Amino acid sequence: MQYKFGSDEYFMQQACHQALIAGEEGEIPVGAVIVSHNKIIAKAHNQTEKLNDVTAHAEMLALTSAFAYFGGKYLPDCTLYVTLEPCTMCAGALFWSQIGRVVFGASDEKRGYRLVADGKQILHPKTTVKTGVLAGKCGKLVRDFFKGLRQK
Numbered sequence: 001m002q003y004k005f006g007s008d009e010y011f012m013q014q015a016c017h018q019a020l021i022a023g024e025e026g027e028i029p030v031g032a033v034i035v036s037h038n039k040i041i042a043k044a045h046n047q048t049e050k051l052n053d054v055t056a057h058a059e060m061l062a063l064t065s066a067f068a069y070f071g072g073k074y075l076p077d078c079t080l081y082v083t084l085e086p087c088t089m090c091a092g093a094l095f096w097s098q099i100g101r102v103v104f105g106a107s108d109e110k111r112g113y114r115l116v117a118d119g120k121q122i123l124h125p126k127t128t129v130k131t132g133v134l135a136g137k138c139g140k141l142v143r144d145f146f147k148g149l150r151q152k
Helices: 008-024 058-070 088-097 113-117 135-151
Strands: 031-036 039-045 078-084 101-106 128-131
Touching (some): 008 058, 008 078, 078 135, 088 113, 101 135
Parallel strands (some): 078 101, 101 128
Antiparallel strands (some): 031 039
């Protein structure tokens, strides 16, 4: 399906593409893109297995790339699009980056930052959050991945 350029759905579709790459590489299929002024400045997917690094989540790798792009550590004018609700580690990194906006697709009932936060604010107070963008598609990527693992 085609989405209007610049829409949340358009950029989430780009994050979904990253998630598909992760799944093809045997990684949990989570993808992320960071956007500034309607331009993708960073994209990444989970690489914890490939890099043998538990911190190599899509969000963390995308943040590192965005910091390099700007030559700085703050992203107040950027939006992170990620297919799965960030974990606490990633939410902490997003806090320190002062990212302006976070948009995620599927909720993570087991390890998502909102569950762990227990109602407390983990993201920066100026960060706005939008949930559920292409949630069905994003959730299906993860469900299908784990279903495939169980069938092996």
